[in-house]
Amino acid sequence: MAYTLNVNGKALSADVDGDTPLLWTLRDSLGILGPKYGCGVAACGACTVHIDGQPVRSCQVPTEAVGGAKITTIEGMAAHPVGQKVQAAWMDLDVAQCGYCQPGQIMSATALLAANPKPTDADIDAAMAGNLCRCATYTRIRAAIKRASGQKEA
């Protein structure tokens, strides 16, 4: 069935079964490839997008459940005031190794900073523990969140 989704400010239609996880509708039907597949069971965070500003694991959200909610993906971060800062910090600190987890990390970090502009280390742990980085770039992820929030990095 056809669903019209609001993705990064655009209305896009996809003809999929309603139980198709949003991740796959975005990737395979709409060609929005930034959100990544890592586990499919809400354990890695690679698929993180924002729905109405909240970070969610898109592998767990059936397409039929989205309705008219605003979906923002990593592709929409350049137009997001906090997202821009996070992306810039990620570039400045050369955070990534393979980079595969980083769209999800940036989505979680942006949601964190939008809600809590000066997070403590404990806040960062709580908000980011759902995002695995197999390359273990955690040192730089933490530093980049601090930088994006204008706090001392170490």
Place this chain on the structure above:
Amino acid sequence: MTYHQIGANRRQVLASVSAAGLTLSFAVAPKAGAADAGATPLNAYVRVAPDGAVTIVAKNPEIGQGIKTSLPMMIAEELDVDWANVRIEQADNDPKLYGRQFAGGSMATPLHWDELRRVGAVARLMLIQAAAQAWNCAPGECSTTPGVVLHKASGRSRTYGSLALACADVPTPDPKSVTLKDPKSYRIVGKATPQYDVAGIVTGAPLFGIDVTRPGMVYATYAKAPVPGARVASADLEAAKSVKGVRKAFVVEGDPDAVLVRGMVGGGLTPGVAVVADTWWAARKGRDKLNLAWADHPTSKQSTAAFAEQAKALGAGKPQRTARNDGDVEAALKGAAKTVKAAYAYPFISHSPLEPMNCTAEYKDGKLEIWAPTQNPEPGRQLCAKTLGIKPEDITVHMTRCGGGFGRRLGNEYMVEAAWIAREAGAPVKLLWTREDDMQHDFYRPGGFHFFEGGVDGSGKVVAWRDHFVSYGEGSGFAPSAGMSPNEFPARFVANYRQDVSVMPLGVPTGPLRAPGSNALAFVHQSFIDELAHAAGADPLAFQIALLGDSDTVGDPPSQYNAARMKGVLKAVGEMSGWAKRGKLPKGEGMGVACYFSHMGYFAEVCHVAVSPAGDVKVKKVWVAADVGRQIVNPSGAMNQVQGSVLDGLSEALHQEITFADGKIEQSNFPDYPLMRINEAPPVEVKFVMTDYSPTGLGEPALPPAIPALTNAIFAATGKRVRSLPVRPEMLKA
């Protein structure tokens, strides 16, 4: 060549690849459809456009180790250009132009350091010669600043862009004849440089294998037996095809033995069932309806628990063979002031790169085109040729960015599967494994067992060392990555040393995982050395230094051990970490030290832990002193690799274990195979100790010592010795 062999014959490979590379790399490679149309190729790696834009080809696969940036940095340095003007282009698999293209063994830096600087220097000299011709002067009168040739005497200058076309008439100089820069004048090498793809990564650009799209592409899943290699007994293909969007479902006979050589260059197509659909989700739903049954398989009785029992019995008995026997271990043990006996074990573990195995393939008119996240493209091409019965020349392999490698993508079975399915499907196919496929159809870091006995004399010197190593293999052969060198440290440093070996035949595929061999051997050896230090009542760090003896080097190349370099990093890490003041740590905290030489790098690490009464371990900090020679090519990437390797090691030690029962892997996804998360990641402080040796690689050697540094710290904090991994709170409860 396998990753395993790479480790064994590193020096030979180094020599042969370099030699081949030098002659080959100067062929000119104009690439069809390149973004810089009108640019002149100066050699296979460098093109210069009229506007001065420089394109440099990155020859090797990028798996997160930063090689797509660091190898071109070497070329750009000697070419003398502004890094900001450099465009990097990922090479396709093309061994004729680029020699071996692989990511493994931390070998890219040592293999290319000389060669690729010469590639840049040769191109620069050609630009100088073109300018000299135009000015009718001797090339020796010319110099360069980034992107510009200068004739100081006359004040003339020409941009590289304006000279590029004229280079077509300039003969290529002999690469051996060019003079390389004095490192003091480096502008690019040695400067922290962000990865070339950094902007694409943070904006979610489709850089990875999983992101490849082709016109008319369909999606595939491939179901294989839970007992690796078992054949398909039955599958309800019609039920799968009844799912909306599913186009095809078919059984692939395959080769049941392919699985056992999966980590190797050989291997092939493992039996299974393919489902092809308009979307991947539809393919997965179709797969769920297959109602699969599998044939019996010879390994369907194997279990890790039974192997552990068998190993215990073997370890207590007479060894199958003795790999090394120096002096008289029995006599030395008898005469020792103190002896220690200890049994160690480590589990199977999985690679689990975050991007599951995938590959896109298109078969048309007898030709195969492949887009693969692979660490090892040429063996993949050969494997496809052999399995599909087509000529290697009719196969093109494009290398995509890899979402992690860790050795997993040295095997190429997903490439063969995609190729096979694409030919059957008659359309371009993107094959994507589920996470469960990826975890259950890995080739694993093999487990292993060590039964140690050691002795120290009254002065605290190690006088006896015996290891009965119980591993997997058959006869005198080890299963892939399950071996140990007869030179394994402290062999050659202890006068009475014996290494006994017994092996058990294994049906589960094994192969190289980041720092293969070393990732397990460092844990057991460095822990047992720490046990001996405590038995001798010695400071463990001083004990390590004393064990390294008085000679600067031991043994001859290629298996030489440079004790002076190791002592250098041990002393450095002692200073960095405040080792001498560790006695002041509160109760429940401790520091441990370990060192290890692998992949040509010398690493010493100190770990500081706090262990709660419930046995929960918190790593507070890790210090690393590293000696990889005289030059760090890209300090930003280098730091990232070292920090990541250390955390990877801690993650293995604290969490990771693959078990099997009835021949089936028991873990399937991150909930039952956890990895370290950010809340557990300690700060990692790194110091590169510079020594006057040629630079070597950093993808692996920081990992091995992190594990025993952790377990030795746990001992210091609790008095409890961790002799098997992963560390579990039950082991440490007060």
